[in-house]
Structures are given as structure tokens and as C-alpha cells.
Amino acid sequence: MKENDNLYKKKVPFRGFRGTFFMLAAFALLVVSCGKKEVVAPITDSGLNPANFVTITENGDTTQLYVLKNANGMEVCVTNIGARIVSVWVPDKDGNKKNVVIGYDSIQPYMRLNDSYGALMGRYANRIADASFILDRVTYRLRPNDGKNTIHGGPRGFAGQFFKIEQSGAQSLTASYFSKNLEEGFPGDLNLAVTYTLTDDNALNIDYQATSNPATVLNLTNHSYFNLSGAGAATIEDHSLYINATEYTELGEGKIPTGNFVKVKNTPFDYTHLQPIDIKTSYDLNYVLLNKGNIKEVIAKAVSKTTGISMEVFTTEPGVQLFTPGWVSSFCLETQHFPDSPHHPNFPSTILRVDSVYNSTTIYKFGIE
16 A cells, blocks of 8 residues: 655566576576585575575664475565565466566665565554554554655554564475554554465465564565566456455545445446456556455455466455555555544454454465466
8 A cells, every 4th residue: 555655666676587687597506605605595586686685684684585385386485674575486378487486686775664565564554543542541652754644554554674583494485573652652562473375276375473572563564566468467467366355444534444345336446356457557456355264165256367377365454555655566465454544443453452362364375367
């Protein structure tokens, strides 16, 4: 969803992971340094050089690139800053593979905090009105970063934080982060763990788990920007989309929900059947899903006519944000609780109590049609 036009429009991501990095693959994997042999990570299938993702943060943490691969040769790359998905490498209808998410070829752009490409968003994905909310009769003041409102957890939300990553095998890793009490104004010491698992049926599972003391509000999502024709493609006009929702949350000033639900029928927001994406409409809208948290039911599907690549989305969340940015040809399907839920008692609650565990799962499954 749109955060700050002034930040985004000046940034142009590296889209294809091609060029000189493929030339580097011809070099030997062993180099000699100070008389010792040092193992150098190979170039990834998507053309990323892991060496370009190694740096030391101001807090002394070391970033790197983590690679997941399944039995079919699908590849997903993740880095520490914001637990960001850097690339998703999948086969098309001709047997060629393409990266289908927007990303950069090095760690530095991710550390500038100018965008949310591929990031884990929190503490509260989407918007909170007036940068404040009341919990247990206490008013909490947040840091605004969207006019008078707060979006995606504030100026120093999770998208810019260093996540400790542990990789348990070729197909799974867990990113963890401790968010201290009153970070960006949110209450509660929060322990967060997010597990990315790449299955052999070409699905990327994202499992979120968190606890907090004292209570807090929590709304997490992944903010990947997809183009199923390839991250360097000039348009998504060749895409079709389905969303399993007949209503959306009505927006008022500042894209803050009014609390009302509006029918999608006879509007440009109706994707109850698979149909071409209307590129003339700018989408930044939360859909009210009909699956009632059933992870086995498809809540959204997108297909590229050009490549034949399809993506099905499954989630336990009650909503999904469709966002089409104006600065890069892509779309986002951000599974989530509803925007500004703390101000709307009729919305599903985002309160995480001390004696509770936050659990949420979203799956992006890729195929060919």
C-alpha cells in the first residue's frame, strides 16, 4: 500500500538480476586470501551475488543473503533487513525461469529505508488513524509517517530492522526480532519469529508467531511486489486477478476506513471472477475475505498471460490489501487484519494479550497455466 510518494518515486529497483552477475558465475568458487583458501558463495540461480549482501550495520550486526531451493529448482532469496524477500525464481510455461518479485541486487538500498520491497511489515501493517490508539484505557502515541497517521509501524517499523536469521535446511529459515516496549510508541516487549518454508509443490509458506508483555496491537504482513511476467516487465496489463471477497472496507480521508463495508459488485474493485487487472484504476484497498480463516481455500489468484505463471494465495487472515503502485509495474496482495482496527470495534480484533500467542499463516503457491 502507498506509504510516501516522495520516498518511492525516486527509487528504481534492479529488476532482472541479470547482466554482469552471470559473468561472475564463471569464476572459481575458491579464492586465496592472505594465503588461506576461503569459500565464496556461488551466484544464485536468479543472478544475485551473495557478497553484495554482506555488510555490518550500525549496531554491529552482519547482513547476508539466504537462499531456499526446492526439488524443482525453484529459488527464494531472503536478507536480514526487514526479513525481506529479495527474489522468487519460478518456471514459466516455456520451461524458463523468471524472478517475479521486485528487488535489489545488493543490501545497501534496503538499508536506506526508502521502500518496503519484500519486507515484513509491523508492528501494524497498514494505517492507524491520528497515530494513536487506546488499549486498556491507556492512550498510546505513535510516530506519524503518513501525514497525521501511522503506516506500517512508523518511520522505523519492522521493514528497516535487522532480523536474526537461522536456516534449518535447504528449504526453510526462521527470522526473529525482539521489539522492545514502546518502540515507535507501541506497548509491549514483543518476541517475533517468522518462518519461510519453500515446499516441493512450489509454495512459499510464511508462518508468523509472536508473544507480547504487556498487551499490544499487532498486524503483520509481507509486502512483496509481484510481476508474474518477470520483475523487469513493463506492465501488468497481461495479468488476470481473482479475489475471494464481495466487500471491501470503505475509505475516508487519508485512506482511513470509515468502519463501513461496501459491495464490490458493479465497481472497478470486483474481482470475484478471474479477469484482467484494470491498470487504469489505482488500487490501495482492503478486501473482506470470505474464507473465514480457512487456509485451504484460495483467497486470491493472479495469472500472467505472457509467461503462464500463476500465483494462488492462501491465508488465515481476514483481509487482503490489493495495491498497485504508480512507480513500478507490479501488484501487492498483502494478507492482513483490517486497517485502523483499534478504532473500529466491528473489525476483527488485533489485540495480542499477555497469555496469548499470535499465529498467522500465508501461502503463495506458484504454478503454470
